[in-house]
Amino acid sequence: MTSEAIAAPPQDREEQRHPFVSLLIHAALIAAAILMLYPLLWMLSASLRPESEIFGSTSLWPSSISFDSFIDGWYALSLPFGRFFTNSFVIAILSVIGNVLSCSLAAFAFARLEFWGKRFWFALMLGTLMLPYHVVLIPQYVLFLKLDWVNTFLPLVVPKFLAHDAFFIFLMVQFFRGIPRELDEAAMMDGCSPWRIYWKIMLPLSLPVLTTAAIFSFIWTWDDFFGPLIYLNDIRNYTVQLGLRSFVDSTGDSDWGGLFAMSLLSLVPVFVFFLAFQRLLIEGIATTGMKR
């Protein structure tokens, strides 16, 4: 065997390119990376410097560090931002539970069980993936209004328990199909009920996909602006995103420091997930083509 074959496959080696070309590519990539991250880093530095220093400066280093913006921002509205963070967490966590449970149930049915009309329902489920939310928006609103759910978390949470985000069903069906059938067939022979197979075999073997679905449902719910905008109009129920919007509306462009500080805080949970589960997120996107 030649050393060529033992070494990493050609596409995993950098040496394929001329050193100069390689240097050029790195330089271009680093420049692009700096350009892309600059606004984010600048927002971080702007929220840490005194208000008077925010404007007219492109520098990332504050002359002095001050946490005043965070304190100002936290209490800028009639309720402290802590309230909005709590609301967002409650909605996001309930949504995660709802999505993981209801979508995995449906996915198990589609991937493993035989029932009358399965192909028909599956096709319809895929069809809903393409449906823009605008088409169901108004009747859903009327429905939730009639149920007296407007201004509660229910319109934002209950649909998640009814597997309304069909995307996650699709994601899980793909994963379930990759689990060897012998496992559940053997369990079936031993007289295991579908429930036990789902709970004791499928779910434990599907932790990667369940985690991916959980993280994405958290991030999407956390970032959701449209749903809360429509359904929550009492400030006590506001999510972080609505709080930020009120902040923009009430202070206009006069309190950038506080606004930046709160905006930054609102990104922290998403950023933490990014740091902790980066590989899982990227794999999720690469295999299913999620939009973000």
Next chain:
Amino acid sequence: MAETIPGTLMSAAEPRAPGAAKRAIMGSAPGYMFLLPWLIGFLGLTIGPALASLYLSFTDFDLLTSPEWIGAQNYVRMLTADPKFATSMQVTFLYVIFSVPLKLVFALLVAMALNKGINGLTVYRAVFYLPSLLGGSVAIAVLWRQLFARDGLVNAFLANFGIEGPSWISTPTYSLWTLVILSVWQFGSPMIIFLAGLRQIPQDVYEAASLDGASKWRIFYRVTLPLLTPVIFFNAVIQTIDAFKAFTPAFIISGGTGGPINSTLFYSLYLYQEAFAYFRMGYASALAWVLLAIIGLFTAFSFLTSRYWVHYDE
């Protein structure tokens, strides 16, 4: 067994049929048990509302009084007597036409640069992906509002070169472009899909091409690009549909108005205003169905033309 042998043992097989059918239905029970939450949601939150909104689109409905049937008047008004509808269409199409191709070109360029086992791949990939993950939030829209304000970061930077920039977000000629830039800034997720696609191209195809003396450009144009067309197609369809639905950044940057002078009046924003600011629920439903028709036509058109430019294996 019996029913698989035609003509023989038919009488024996026949009485089994009802039993088999019954068993099949009984056998369906667990399937439907598992499907139940989705089924309730599908009927109650998707199909039911979709049909209801189709009906509402032919009515005048203000949420307080019951809907009043007015035939196709909503659609007629849209096409003949609503300049804001025309404006929002124009804004949305401009946004789609510029943001999607630019985003995809960036995504492909960076993916190509990262593909050949570059050192530090994971760091680069993470950095380029981060904006995609954060980009949908209000916080980033707030940041964008400041970046392109009169005394924002962009103008502070331009001032170094003695250029005095305008307030980009409040100048109608530029405001839409700040949103296009925001969209292109989030090229990370199509980039990751391109990277995965590039990995699928077998190495020996490249080796064969370079043995034949093909130039780098020729290899890209004749080998990489054709083999990547399924991924390009996928990304283009997904990103286009997504761009048609854009809402949050335009809402935050324009303070919910779609201004200045309707220059950022995205279709979704217009629909929101009609429904939840003016409570013209019937008209807003009609707008929703027009959007569905546009997205449907676009998707159908993409799939129909795909056979001429998308290369699938076999």
